[in-house]
Amino acid sequence: MSYQVIARKWRPQTFKDLVGQQHVTETLANAIRNDRVAHAYIFSGARGVGKTTAARILAKAMNCVKGPTPEPCGECDSCKEIAAGTSLDVIEIDAASNRGIDQIRELREMVRACSFSKQSSDPRRSTHADG
Numbered sequence: 001m002s003y004q005v006i007a008r009k010w011r012p013q014t015f016k017d018l019v020g021q022q023h024v025t026e027t028l029a030n031a032i033r034n035d036r037v038a039h040a041y042i043f044s045g046a047r048g049v050g051k052t053t054a055a056r057i058l059a060k061a062m063n064c065v066k067g068p069t070p071e072p073c074g075e076c077d078s079c080k081e082i083a084a085g086t087s088l089d090v091i092e093i094d095a096a097s098n099r100g101i102d103q104i105r106e107l108r109e110m111v112r113a114c115s116f117s118k119q120s121s122d123p124r125r126s127t128h129a130d131g
């Protein structure tokens with residue numbers, strides 16, 4: 001059996017499992033349900049409140065083969081890749097160490113490259129967690 005770090009093993013995988021952030025999860029789930037997802041989201045707050053988790057769940061919700069759906073399946077390739085951090089369409093950036101002009105230039109170049117997956121080429125499907 002391979003070892004998995006605690007943060008990955010126990011990280012909530014659905015909006016329902018994300019505890020203590022109901023105002024956030026409900027807002028995001030409703031936006032998806034009503035097809036009113038914004039172009040970008042900034043998750044801000046103290047360490048450990050669920051910024052990265054919320055961003056990953058949102059990414060799954062938008063990229064799931066059954067989506068956009070507030071309840072991503074967790075079983076399709078897209079969901080699995082996002083959960084494992086290996087998705088080519090979802091890029092996680094440590095905002096605590098990427099706040100200079102050069103990093104922003106790099107980010108813009110990276111974003112310019114088109115989507116890799118067959119399903120999503122929608123530029124709205126990007127999320128961001130600040131660190």
Ligand SMILES: [Zn+2]
Nearest residue numbers: 064073076079
């Ligand atoms: Zn899925």
